[in-house]
Amino acid sequence: MRKKNQSLVLLMLLSTLAAAQTTTPKIKVSGTMGVNYEGYGLNRNPAGWTGFSQRKPWNQVRFNFQPTITTPKWSLPFNFNFATTPTNAFGPFANIGKQNIGQYISNPMNNFAVNPTYKWAEIQLGTQYLNYSNLSTGDIGIFGAGVDLKPGKFRVKFFKGISQQGINFFSGGPNGSYKRKNWMAQLGVEREGKYELSFNFAKGKDDVNSITSPPPGLKAQEGFTLSMVTKINFTKGWYMNVEGAQSLYTKDLAQPLTNLIKSFKPFLEARSSTVKDYAGEGMIGRKSKDFDIGLKVKYLGAGFQTVGYPFLQPDRIDYTVNTRFNAFKNKTNVTASIGQRVNNVSNTSLRAKQFIGNLNWFSQIDDHWSVNINYNNFGFQSNSGINPYGIKNVSNDLGINPTYTWSNEKMIHLLSLSYNYSKYDERDVLTGLITSNNTHTALLTYVPTYLSKDMTPDFTVMYFLNKLPGFKTSLLTVSSGLSMPAAKKKLQLRGQLQYTFSKNNSFTGNNNFIASCSIDCKMNKKLTWTNYLATNYFKYGNEIIPNGANYLESNFRTGLQYRFGK
Amino acid sequence: MKKIFVLAFSLFLLQMSKGQLTINFVMSATPPSAITSWNDKKEVLSLFVSPAQGIQLTYKIKTEIKLSDGTVIGRTDLARAATYTAASTNTVYYAGDVIPLENMIFTGKYKTGLERTGKLLSDNYQLCVSLVRPTDYSPVADEKCRSFYLASLQLPILIKPSNEEVLDAAVANQVIIFRWSPVVPRQTLPVRYRLNVMEVLDHQSAMQAFRSNQPLLSTEIRGTTQYNWQVQGIINCCSTPLPGDTIIVPIQSASPATLAAGSFKKYVWTIQTLDQQGRALGDGNINGDGVSEPAIFYVSKHSK
Numbered sequence: 001m002r003k004k005n006q007s008l009v010l011l012m013l014l015s016t017l018a019a020a021q022t023t024t025p026k027i028k029v030s031g032t033m034g035v036n037y038e039g040y041g042l043n044r045n046p047a048g049w050t051g052f053s054q055r056k057p058w059n060q061v062r063f064n065f066q067p068t069i070t071t072p073k074w075s076l077p078f079n080f081n082f083a084t085t086p087t088n089a090f091g092p093f094a095n096i097g098k099q100n101i102g103q104y105i106s107n108p109m110n111n112f113a114v115n116p117t118y119k120w121a122e123i124q125l126g127t128q129y130l131n132y133s134n135l136s137t138g139d140i141g142i143f144g145a146g147v148d149l150k151p152g153k154f155r156v157k158f159f160k161g162i163s164q165q166g167i168n169f170f171s172g173g174p175n176g177s178y179k180r181k182n183w184m185a186q187l188g189v190e191r192e193g194k195y196e197l198s199f200n201f202a203k204g205k206d207d208v209n210s211i212t213s214p215p216p217g218l219k220a221q222e223g224f225t226l227s228m229v230t231k232i233n234f235t236k237g238w239y240m241n242v243e244g245a246q247s248l249y250t251k252d253l254a255q256p257l258t259n260l261i262k263s264f265k266p267f268l269e270a271r272s273s274t275v276k277d278y279a280g281e282g283m284i285g286r287k288s289k290d291f292d293i294g295l296k297v298k299y300l301g302a303g304f305q306t307v308g309y310p311f312l313q314p315d316r317i318d319y320t321v322n323t324r325f326n327a328f329k330n331k332t333n334v335t336a337s338i339g340q341r342v343n344n345v346s347n348t349s350l351r352a353k354q355f356i357g358n359l360n361w362f363s364q365i366d367d368h369w370s371v372n373i374n375y376n377n378f379g380f381q382s383n384s385g386i387n388p389y390g391i392k393n394v395s396n397d398l399g400i401n402p403t404y405t406w407s408n409e410k411m412i413h414l415l416s417l418s419y420n421y422s423k424y425d426e427r428d429v430l431t432g433l434i435t436s437n438n439t440h441t442a443l444l445t446y447v448p449t450y451l452s453k454d455m456t457p458d459f460t461v462m463y464f465l466n467k468l469p470g471f472k473t474s475l476l477t478v479s480s481g482l483s484m485p486a487a488k489k490k491l492q493l494r495g496q497l498q499y500t501f502s503k504n505n506s507f508t509g510n511n512n513f514i515a516s517c518s519i520d521c522k523m524n525k526k527l528t529w530t531n532y533l534a535t536n537y538f539k540y541g542n543e544i545i546p547n548g549a550n551y552l553e554s555n556f557r558t559g560l561q562y563r564f565g566k
Numbered sequence: 567m568k569k570i571f572v573l574a575f576s577l578f579l580l581q582m583s584k585g586q587l588t589i590n591f592v593m594s595a596t597p598p599s600a601i602t603s604w605n606d607k608k609e610v611l612s613l614f615v616s617p618a619q620g621i622q623l624t625y626k627i628k629t630e631i632k633l634s635d636g637t638v639i640g641r642t643d644l645a646r647a648a649t650y651t652a653a654s655t656n657t658v659y660y661a662g663d664v665i666p667l668e669n670m671i672f673t674g675k676y677k678t679g680l681e682r683t684g685k686l687l688s689d690n691y692q693l694c695v696s697l698v699r700p701t702d703y704s705p706v707a708d709e710k711c712r713s714f715y716l717a718s719l720q721l722p723i724l725i726k727p728s729n730e731e732v733l734d735a736a737v738a739n740q741v742i743i744f745r746w747s748p749v750v751p752r753q754t755l756p757v758r759y760r761l762n763v764m765e766v767l768d769h770q771s772a773m774q775a776f777r778s779n780q781p782l783l784s785t786e787i788r789g790t791t792q793y794n795w796q797v798q799g800i801i802n803c804c805s806t807p808l809p810g811d812t813i814i815v816p817i818q819s820a821s822p823a824t825l826a827a828g829s830f831k832k833y834v835w836t837i838q839t840l841d842q843q844g845r846a847l848g849d850g851n852i853n854g855d856g857v858s859e860p861a862i863f864y865v866s867k868h869s870k
């Protein structure tokens with residue numbers, strides 16, 4: 001009897017639950033998935049001439065699967081992106097042919113991630129590109145598992161995995177690498193939009209025994225970075241962000257342990273190839289609707305290296321002041337920045353200074369006219385060791401872009417002229433002579449927009465002239481495009497034709513003809529089929545041997561994209 | 567005659583007591599400034615110890631690094647240095663044996679600099695090497711010195727397009743100007759700059775694209791630090807603004823934050839610096855591939 005009652009209660013509960021589920025949808029799916037094929041072709045003439053290289057893989061298929069399943073309490077986002085053909089040019093995977101499963105999964109061109117989230121708790125599985133802070137970690141993808149917990153104002157993050165697989169080096173094959181294991185953690189407190197205080201830890205260590213044939217010159221390494229981040233937003237738009245970091249980096253794990261450099265146990269034990277240095281970054285400023293100003297300073301010590309930003313260029317300090325303001329009832333908008341970057345800070349005799357200055361001024365003069373003026377200056381200056389003259393390179397760019405718009409009952413016309421003068425001076429360190437590399441670019445664009453028709457053509461003429469002593473290049477380009485919908489707006493068509501005549505010094509000119517078209521088809525509310533076809537024919541004059549060499553490059557893309565949800 | 571014989575014999579004994587071994591060493595005049603990387607570069611330093619003839623001898627390698635005025639800034643801690651036994655054939659030692667960093671004592675700012683950066687300050691130095699007895703550190707081979715110059719090599723810095731710059735598609739679809747700073751200090755032989763540009767596809771981070779995509783442009787430049795890339799349709803960005811699109815600011819004054827979704831393309835570029843033989847230049851940087859810190863740029867026709 002008791003069992004029967006229990007069964008009855010259970011049945012009633014289940015039926016209530018089922019009824020509730022049918023009345024309101026509890027599970028939602030959003031996001032996208034799709035597949036894309038890209039084909040590339042290149043015919044070079046005469047046969048055997050190799051003066052132009054392939055710019056894309058011959059065939060490539062890319063898949064993306066990014067749905068997010070959401071319930072009232074849970075969300076389950078997937079992030080799968082992967083391709084069939086490896087195309088790595090840099091890093092351990094460069095030139096890799098066949099990959100094993102571990103290498104395929106950790107190849108940066110593929111991404112397999114699932115991040116189930118329950119209220120404030122997120123579990124991170126698969127390949128994750130996690131950015132904890134600007135000086136600890138943020139640039140590397142790691143395949144592994146971790147959590148991101150945000151209970152109240154507390155922040156707890158931890159992730160552990162592999163950022164690169166062990167790949168043996170062999171001549172003509174992949175660059176190769178040691179297997180690198182990473183972990184990262186963050187502990188902190190945060191009130192979104194108000195303040196943040198966090199401590200970040202990032203560690204990476206190569207597995208010395210992971211490969212039998214290490215790449216020449218590459219040593220197994222180990223790095224640990226600790227950083228503290230403080231962010232505060234004050235009233236009236238004022239803000240301040242500060243980060244300080246210390247790194248310990250062992251450049252060769254084969255070298256012996258040492259007491260001469262202080263270890264940071266248990267995270268890293270110092271060896272004779274270990275370096276320890278600091279970095280810091282600070283920003284202070286104010287943001288408002290019509291006026292922003294900010295000061296940014298960044299210092300990276302000469303020995304500061306972190307596994308989370310492998311390409312970070314150390315030994316520098318840079319500081320910039322940025323501002324933006326709107327004036328004359330928002331009809332004028334100005335952005336500007338000025339600053340300096342000092343490289344090789346630790347080395348007084350070879351310290352290099354780089355001036356940075358940008359100004360952009362936009363004004364809407366009246367209903368018809370607007371003008372944009374921009375100016376950029378980058379100056380680089382350094383001693384040059386034992387050479388009689390120091391290095392000095394100065395880049396100046398001035399651009400003026402007036403635009404005139406007029407309309408009638410049928411059309412809106414837009415005519416835009418853009419002129420840019422670019423001057424680049426380089427000093428020879430032996431003779432002290434300065435070489436000027438001057439470039440003029442003029443671009444005229446006309447875009448008529450029909451108010452009663454859906455088609456939108458555009459016309460462009462561009463002239464480019466680059467001169468430096470003994471060398472002159474000129475280009476004249478004419479192009480036109482047309483966009484229009486078709487088949488009751490289920491198709492979106494776009495075509496473009498472009499012809500360029502270019503000439504170097506007194507050689508006969510080169511001719512270039514490009515045609516492209518795209519057709520996007522909306523199959524139904526959720527499914528879109530995209531297509532793109534382009535061809536590029538280039539024929540040289542007599543500037544290269546064999547004279548008259550030419551190539552025909554073609555590019556074809558087609559893909560289906562499905563959108564989940566309503 | 568007897569006096570001459572006695573004098574010659576005395577000189578011989580003196581010589582025997584001072585140096586029973588002969589050393590010689592070759593060293594690069596401009597080694598990498600990252601002294602921690604010398605260990606794995608045999609071309610930096612090779613010390614040759616001649617064979618001991620019929621004597622059983624042990625020794626330690628005594629090394630001193632001096633400034634050009636003779637001030638010693640680093641020396642071997644002989645108490646901790648390894649002891650070697652003279653062999654009957656020529657013995658070759660490399661930087662890891664001659665300058666074992668775990669047993670070297672540096673002074674003042676050189677010590678601090680080395681701990682922080684793994685490099686010695688840029689200057690002219692002398693490396694002096696001798697062999698000493700393990701017991702009383704008396705010399706068993708004459709000291710030999712070589713001069714060298716250290717200059718901290720600095721890879722190019724990307725100047726144009728600057729990081730996160732937005733380029734007008736109308737121009738960028740035709741030609742893009744790239745500029746970068748030269749390698750510092752200027753190398754004796756011209757270096758080779760390899761310019762690489764990769765497209766950042768949807769769903770990719772810039773660094774992911776950099777490490778996985780085939781470069782749209784990969785070209786080598788010598789002797790100058792500017793390149794005008796005739797794009798020839800490979801960028802093909804983007805559609806002309808449609809009547810419904812709102813254009814607030816022209817593209818020249820746009821920032822990445824003001825670009826509407828789907829209205830731009832994103833690229834990452836860098837310079838790889840190689841020497842005449844095609845070997846990557848670098849100075850103990852993590853990757854050792856001579857690659858400068860990459861920069862991102864955007865190509866767009868209109869901003870929201």
